[in-house]
Amino acid sequence: MKPRIILGLLMAVLILLPTLIFAQETKLGGEFWGRFTNETAKYKDANGKYVDKTSKNYFALDRGYLDLRTKFSESTSARFTVDIFSTDATYEYLQYSSTDQAMPIDSLSSSTKKSSVDGAGLKLKYAFVDFANLLPVPDMTLSAGLQKVYFGTIYDWDYTLIGKDPVDEYKLANSADYGLSLNGFLPQGYGEYALGIYNGEGYKKFGSNLKENTEFAYLGNIRFTPIAGVTLGGSYMVNTVEAEKALSGDTINKKYEEQNLMAGVLRLAYGPVDFWAEYLSKDVTFPNESSTSKDYTATGLMLMPIVKLKDYVGYDVQVIGRLDQWDESDNASNKNYLTAITGGLNYNFLHDESFVPKMQLQLNYTTKQYDEKKSAASFADGVKDTSTLMLQLKWRFSSTIK
Amino acid sequence: MKKYIALITLLLVCLAAFAQKGGQITSSGSTTVLPIAQAAAEAFMDKNPGINISVRGGGSGVGIAALQNGTVDIALSSRPMKSKEISACKSKGINPVAYAVANDGIAIVVHKNNPISNLTVNQIRDIYTGKIKNWNQLGGANLPIVIISRDVASGTFEVFNEKALKGAKVDGTAQMLASNNAIVTTVTSTPGAIGYVGLGYVTKEINVIPVENIIPSEATVKAGTYKLSRKLYMYTNGTAKGNSYRFIGFLQGADGQKIVKSQGFISLD
Numbered sequence: 293m294k295p296r297i298i299l300g301l302l303m304a305v306l307i308l309l310p311t312l313i314f315a316q317e318t319k320l321g322g323e324f325w326g327r328f329t330n331e332t333a334k335y336k337d338a339n340g341k342y343v344d345k346t347s348k349n350y351f352a353l354d355r356g357y358l359d360l361r362t363k364f365s366e367s368t369s370a371r372f373t374v375d376i377f378s379t380d381a382t383y384e385y386l387q388y389s390s391t392d393q394a395m396p397i398d399s400l401s402s403s404t405k406k407s408s409v410d411g412a413g414l415k416l417k418y419a420f421v422d423f424a425n426l427l428p429v430p431d432m433t434l435s436a437g438l439q440k441v442y443f444g445t446i447y448d449w450d451y452t453l454i455g456k457d458p459v460d461e462y463k464l465a466n467s468a469d470y471g472l473s474l475n476g477f478l479p480q481g482y483g484e485y486a487l488g489i490y491n492g493e494g495y496k497k498f499g500s501n502l503k504e505n506t507e508f509a510y511l512g513n514i515r516f517t518p519i520a521g522v523t524l525g526g527s528y529m530v531n532t533v534e535a536e537k538a539l540s541g542d543t544i545n546k547k548y549e550e551q552n553l554m555a556g557v558l559r560l561a562y563g564p565v566d567f568w569a570e571y572l573s574k575d576v577t578f579p580n581e582s583s584t585s586k587d588y589t590a591t592g593l594m595l596m597p598i599v600k601l602k603d604y605v606g607y608d609v610q611v612i613g614r615l616d617q618w619d620e621s622d623n624a625s626n627k628n629y630l631t632a633i634t635g636g637l638n639y640n641f642l643h644d645e646s647f648v649p650k651m652q653l654q655l656n657y658t659t660k661q662y663d664e665k666k667s668a669a670s671f672a673d674g675v676k677d678t679s680t681l682m683l684q685l686k687w688r689f690s691s692t693i694k
Numbered sequence: 695m696k697k698y699i700a701l702i703t704l705l706l707v708c709l710a711a712f713a714q715k716g717g718q719i720t721s722s723g724s725t726t727v728l729p730i731a732q733a734a735a736e737a738f739m740d741k742n743p744g745i746n747i748s749v750r751g752g753g754s755g756v757g758i759a760a761l762q763n764g765t766v767d768i769a770l771s772s773r774p775m776k777s778k779e780i781s782a783c784k785s786k787g788i789n790p791v792a793y794a795v796a797n798d799g800i801a802i803v804v805h806k807n808n809p810i811s812n813l814t815v816n817q818i819r820d821i822y823t824g825k826i827k828n829w830n831q832l833g834g835a836n837l838p839i840v841i842i843s844r845d846v847a848s849g850t851f852e853v854f855n856e857k858a859l860k861g862a863k864v865d866g867t868a869q870m871l872a873s874n875n876a877i878v879t880t881v882t883s884t885p886g887a888i889g890y891v892g893l894g895y896v897t898k899e900i901n902v903i904p905v906e907n908i909i910p911s912e913a914t915v916k917a918g919t920y921k922l923s924r925k926l927y928m929y930t931n932g933t934a935k936g937n938s939y940r941f942i943g944f945l946q947g948a949d950g951q952k953i954v955k956s957q958g959f960i961s962l963d
Contacts, residue, residue: 316863317846317870363846365863366855425861431777481780481790520932521787561787600764645722645752646759692845 321359321690327352327454331680334673342675353378354684357417367425373418417468417495432476438495441469442486442513443527444555445570453612453636454656454682458594462618464553464574465529466494471508483516483523492531506539507532515557525557536580546580564600569593576623588623592616608649612636621666629666634658652686719937722750723757723770724849725873726892727926729957730796731770734945737953741944745937751873754849761929762788767938769929772798772849772892783931793928793942795950797960798892799910800854800922803878803900805885810834812904815921818858821888824865829886841868842880842889850874853924854890890922894958912960926959 331348356376363369420437427434440447443465449457459465471490478484492509509532515525531551537544552575560567572592577584596614601607616632636656640649659679662671670676721731728751735747749770752760757769762783775783775790783790802813810832813821820826821839830836843864844851855861864870871877874895881887882899893910896902902909905921914920934942944950951961 316866366846366852366859366861368863477777477781479777481777481784484781515785517781517784520784520789523785559785561785563787566786645750646756647763647765648759 315362315364315694317363317692318694319359319361319690320693321357321361321688323355323357323359323686323688324353325355325684325686327354327682327684329354329680329682331678333678334675342673347678348680359418368421368423370421371418373416375415375417377413377415415496427474429476430479432474435473435475438468438470439473441465441467441490441494441511442473442475442488443511443529443553444525444572445557445568451686452598452610452638453596453614453634454654454684455614455634455658458570458572458592458616458618459555461616462572462574462590462592462620464555464572465531466496468495469493469509470495473511478516481517483514483525485515486513487511488513492533506535521561523557523559523561525555525559527553527555527557529553544580546578548578548580550577550579551575564603566598566600568596568598585624588620590618590620590623592618608640608643610636610638610640612638619666621663627666627668628671629663630660631663632658632660650688654682654684654686656680656682656684658682717745717937719745719747719768719941720766721748721757721768721770721928722752722760722766724754724772724926725751725875726772726798726850726894727770727795727928729894730926730945730954730959731768731928733953733957734941734950737949738941738944742937742940745941747941753845753847753872754852755847758783758790758929761790761931762786764788764931767930768934768942771927771929772924773852774927775929789932790929791931791933793930793934793946794925794962795928795942795945796926796954797912797915797962798894798924798926799915799920799960800850800857800890800924801893801896801910802903802905802922803881803889803891803896804903805881805887806899806901807885808834808837808901810901810903812907814906815858818905819860819862822859822864822868823862824867837886840884840887841865842877842884842887843868843870844874844877844890845870845872848872850890850892854922857922857924858890892926893960896958915960 328351329348330346332344333347334342335345335347337343354377358374358376360372361369416438418438418440420435420439423434423436424432444457444459446457446459446465446467449460455461457467460467469490469492471488473486473488475486476484488511490509490511492507509529511527511529513525513527515523517523531553533549533551534547535545536548554573556571558569570593574590576589577587594614594616596612598610598612601609601611612635614634614636616630618630618632621627621629634656636654639653640651642650644650657680659677661674661677664672728749731749735749739745739747754771754773757766757771758775758779760766761769762779764786769790774792780790802818804810808829810829813832817826817832822841822843826832826839828836828838841864844854869880871880874891877889877891878895878897878900881889882897908914908920910920910922915923928942928945930938930942945953946962951963954961
């Protein structure tokens with residue numbers, strides 16, 4: 293047996309055994325997304341002219357979660373979730389190399405590479421422990437470990453549409469990261485809050501992909517619900533990318549960037565209508581650059597109305613619309629202004645006793661268009677515009693195993 | 695042009711018609727409140743033939759989640775809602791309003807042949823956390839204690855945990871059962887068993903043990919001298935209206951409170 297498999301098995305046993313022995317209650321849950329994707333994009337034909345071609349046409353298990361939730365006592369619980377996916381998608385990673393064999397760290401440079409995920413992948417999504425009542429503040433929890441990042445809508449995004457949350461989509465923050473957070477609820481249901489300190493790199497990076505990790509990301513989040521159906525929220529996070537200086541020799545790293553990230557959230561819910569709006573701001577500076585030409589601010593806006601039709605058609609059907617505008621035209625290295633429109637239809641079925649659907653069939657159609665005038669020349673003539681049709685079946689289960 | 699299509703799509707989605715539900719009342723939740731709700735629903739429907747009330751169990755958490763999802767008119771709960779649940783409801787446009795419908799005491803029950811005549815709250819906690827393992831440590835027979843508890847999703851468990859266990863972890867040997875009836879059945883057939891149930895579930899086949907020398911009764915529960923007292927609730931979205939208002943009003947009124955007593959629970963007045 294390969295050492296990595298043995299190590300994996302050993303880790304699983306080390307995590308699962310104490311969980312099962314000491315738990316007051318343990319729930320095993322899962323969620324799987326089987327998806328058909330058909331995307332049309334612009335590609336050159338034999339004459340060098342851009343024409344619409346089918347760029348993606350495939351079935352895949354785009355996401356799968358296996359989730360172990362353990363309650364050790366009324367005040368201590370834990371969650372362990374792995375993210376399983378099987379797709380032919382590619383992902384990007386940073387590859388590091390050095391030219392000076394004697395002092396490799398001083399000559400370290402990185403480049404972005406693309407790699408194919410062959411068949412299947414596995415990521416650790418959550419592994420955290422919640423300690424309630426640790427501090428004398430009602431309804432406050434200290435979470436420690438690989439946990440949710442309480443920024444904007446990313447931490448309670450339930451994929452009513454197939455697409456990602458805007459914070460995730462436009463790469464402001466990751467949905468999970470390693471760290472500590474104090475999170476809780478305001479009295480009388482007036483809302484929730486979170487303060488967090490994270491690595492700042494998210495849960496997807498590992499090993500050599502990690503930066504020299506000496507600076508944390510700091511986060512504050514508040515959601516306020518003054519009256520039922522009206523929620524206002526705001527998040528602020530400061531983060532850095534890469535190391536400011538090489539650890540040895542204090543060589544300045546010009547790729548070091550500071551990020552000020554903000555999100556404003558509005559949610560209006562009344563009867564069958566649930567309306568979400570989110571405003572995003574990403575302010576990036578490169579303090580080690582001699583000029584400020586690389587500094588930029590990107591902003592985004594999402595509007596998403598959801599309407600439940602169950603009371604009118606008898607079936608648990610939802611109609612969803614989404615309009616995104618992402619303005620990164622201030623970024624000299626990736627100048628673009630995107631408008632994305634999605635229309636969606638959900639059919640929820642096989643509900644549990646609380647009317648939470650165990651299965652959901654989703655149909656989405658998304659068009660993405662880049663504004664020619666506000667985007668770089670490489671976006672001209674709609675060459676990077678796409679339209680995507682997705683049909684997805686999600687199924688969930690949850691069972692108390694102890 | 696595509697921007698206009700997007701705007702029209704958004705408007706169409708937003709302009710979906712609003713409609714009122716029909717004359718049916720749906721409720722679900724606490725298995726403790728269940729017999730009160732069922733008996734009250736039968737009496738109310740007898741007096742109001744045009745109204746149909748459906749009542750289901752599942753546990754307080756299930757009822758509250760159903761109210762949150764907008765799929766029941768009334769959630770039955772044997773505990774107050776938590777801030778987390780209220781917050782989740784309010785953000786979805788659901789404004790939970792609590793109506794107390796009965797008083798209850800969580801009765802500590804043992805097998806009918808068990809001679810134990812009193813337990814303190816600390817002793818109960820020590821039993822449920824596994825520190826006391828045999829009845830002879832409490833002056834009883836040389837008999838291992840069999841711990842019977844409700845599952846952790848139960849409202850009764852949460853109140854018991856708060857008032858008796860003070861948040862301590864239930865011993866790993868405990869049997870976690872899904873209903874009051876299951877507790878009664880198991881304690882009835884297990885000589886060393888100890889369990890806890892809402893007063894309405896107490897039968898002659900089991901012994902109710904005084905806590906701190908106080909037996910759960912109408913007087914001690916209403917006065918709050920019985921340590922494991924609580925109220926039972928019905929929650930609606932906003933102030934109850936229409937048939938829900940009439941049904942809850944009926945249950946809180948004189949006829950409804952007679953039903954509460956007939957089910958073994960304690961009236962509000």
